[in-house]
Amino acid sequence: MSGVSDREYRLRLYGHRGAPAHLPENTLPAFERALADGANSLEIDVHPTADGHFVVAHDPDGRRMAGVAEEIRTSTLDQVKEWNVAAGVGRADLGRHSIPSLAETLDAFPEVPMSVDLKPDDPDAVTPLLEVIARHGAEDRVTLASFSNRVVHRIRQLGYPGRTTLSKTEVAVLRFLPAPLVKKFISGNSAHIPVVHSGIRLDGGRFIRRCRALGLRVDYWVVDDPEEARRLLDLGATGIMSDDPARIAPVFDAFR
DSSP, rough: OOOTTTTTOOEEEEETTTTTTOOOOOOHHOOOOOOOOTTTTTEEHHHHHTTTEEEESSSSSEEEHHHHEGGGGGGGHHHHHHHOOTTTOGGGGOOOOOBBBBBHHHHHHTOOOOOEEESSSOOOGGGHHHHHHHHHTTTEEEEEEEEEOOOOOOOHHTTTSSSEOOHHHHHHHOOOOHHHHGGGGGGOOOOEEESSSSEEEOOOOOHHHHHHHOOEEEEEEEOOOHHHHHHHHTTTTTTTEEHHHHHHHHHHHHHH
């Protein structure tokens, strides 16, 4: 496990999928809105297309956001870009919003730290994902995440030089094993976690102090209540992921 420098401990307010409280999630306008509203980082989700690209989308298909019953993995980039993801928001005044590629997103925000969550449980998708990030010279600002233990293992196995989040197994180890044993089983750099998972609290001061003692960032999702954000930051959290960064930004101003 690599340590975390003071620079890496800077507080991060992430636009969770951008600013979906105001604009269609995981779109370039939503990311722009999040940053304009005070976010200094972005949390995004990616899926591979049939022709070898990665697009920024949470769901594996277009049903919820675009009313399109097609899967991303069997569609080309051009086909996915035809989907209007504003359709799922139900606001005609928003016009048309398309799904961006990961490459477009990295180009559009070249200085912004990002948490990139590879959604499919597919280790074979890791190599091409690392290639996209490397082509954009973004390893130093992209933290890779996945709910799949297999995917997290493959990212590290392939020697990704950037940061990775803890796997689900590592979070469990961190929460339940005695402190002297934990370090042996942790290889990631960041705990990107909810306040509660399956009825288990992950927001105690003791847990956060353990994360910090191990050199880990501890960033919580999804927090839209300013008082909850303040409580977590008071306890030592290093980041908050929010659907509405404008509501949380004033809290961060008090900690800077």
